[in-house]
Amino acid sequence: MKILMLTCQYMPDVFGGAEKQCGRISKGIKAEGVDVHVLTSRQKFIGKANEVMNDVPVTRLYSPIAPDLLGRWLPFSVYWLIRVLIWGMFNSKSFDVIHCHQGKFGAFVGCCLARFFKKPILIKVGNSNQYMDFKALKSKKIVGPIMACFVLKTNPTIVAISGVIAQNCKEFGFKNIINIPNSIDKSLINTDSPILNDKNDSVINLFYHGRLEQIKKVDVLMEAFALLTKKHKQVHFHLIGSGSVLPAAKKYIEENNLQNKITFYGEVDDPVNFINQFDIFVNASEAEGFSNSLLEALLAGKVLVSTPVSGASDAIFTDENGYISTGFSAAEIVKSTEGGIALHNKNSGEVQSYSEQLVASKFTVGIIAKQYIKLYTKLLGAS
Structure with missing residues (x-):
């Protein structure tokens, strides 16, 4: 079982909650003997494209601007999407499940990857109520509603880190929702x-x-x-x-x-x-x-x-x-x-x-990692 962790940005460039959780869960899943690979962006042209952090391989695809900004930065978002899909063409056998961190633009990219290469996908949603990830994506002018609709029709498994978020996602139209909280090491x-x-x-x-x-x-x-x-x-x-x-x-x-x-x-x-x-x-x-x-x-x-x-x-x-x-x-x-x-x-x-x-x-990371591994196994069994 090989897991691709997809996040638009990652540590040390960004130390937000989603990035911290991506790092903790990746490390925990790796400790359980599961193959994990983080795919993200980098904004420095001269920088590490490949490295290992906490025993987990990290690949950083260059994008001059953070790819999840959309708006007037949409061309850079499209550029990163293309880079991810090209990477997928050459590495489709290196992952079995796509695990997206946040349900914003990165979720749209993950769903494109999932559809192209027929891989199961789960999306961890990182915020709630009026700031809920998919509402934030849909609010983006012109492309936002299209991307949100595409994600919804892909029918991904949604990981809600709280009961509030689970209800938010149900109201948005998602069918497959599971509750797994954030972890702490x-x-x-x-x-x-x-x-x-x-x-x-x-x-x-x-x-x-x-x-x-x-x-x-x-x-x-x-x-x-x-x-x-x-x-x-x-x-x-x-x-x-x-x-x-x-x-x-x-x-x-x-x-x-x-x-x-x-x-x-x-x-x-x-x-x-x-x-x-x-x-x-x-x-x-x-x-x-x-x-x-x-x-x-x-x-x-x-x-x-x-x-x-x-x-x-x-x-x-x-x-x-x-x-x-x-x-x-x-x-x-x-x-x-x-x-x-x-x-x-x-x-x-x-x-x-x-x-x-x-x-x-x-x-604890160990408990949450086991819950994710159980979910990955279920997704692979259903695919």
Whole structure:
């Protein structure tokens, strides 16, 4: 059994959630003895076309612009599609199943590949509700609806990483849907890692780490933090990551004279162990597939607070390891965070133990890899 992992971009060029999951699952499936190959793009003409990452071969086909942008960059998307199909002509015997990461333009490319070479295909969907992958693809002018219709008629197997996404895909018209959550690699956490910064035990250290983009609602997160400081003098916030909304977040903090209550770190090399020094993860995002940042905080055994986005209810259990807010406003996030503070003060050790058991039973790479292998076997049996 030979699996082709298809993703428009890949690490180290992009460290998004889909790319992280592609890497983790590829490594996990390889560890189970299954042949895996990642096919992706590269934007540097002089660069590695072929390499091995975590024991998994990676082929990068050159495209001057990231191929999934479409719009005015459509010619580059078409160019990459042609490159992929030509690659398939010469390598069709090197893969039995196509595994697409995200249901956007890459899913259209994967379905073309599947139809041309009569291979079964599965598509892992990475976001939910109004941002659901296929809705995002369909929204692209002119070509988007055509591509989305083509994918739908191909009748791929859809992997939904949460119940919300499964319902979204069913409403879109897909028939073959299976739920498999995102994974986390337990080896990422170093239980013996030292505390990176000295901190006062009387201070409650709140944190968020990840991409700082509009969809993550960092502005609402900062507003919630400002409200919290009026009621809880002992809180300190730590914001880890970079993105387009970071300057606005810093400006808001300055305007509200909260510079001594928040620390900005930018990107860090080892986020899982870096966040190990903090107490409560707070996520204000308006949409997720299944947040990698949430999974990483779960792995670190932190108290979890999140808006009611896709995946939150799979990882957060009220009074056990955190709280899900009733809505997306700053006031609602504050209320859930106050519950998180009380839970941390009451039994943070029990929270860690509960989360460790949850990770071990549902989210480890080994468990998720086995679920995918079972799915691949089923697809091959049906083809």
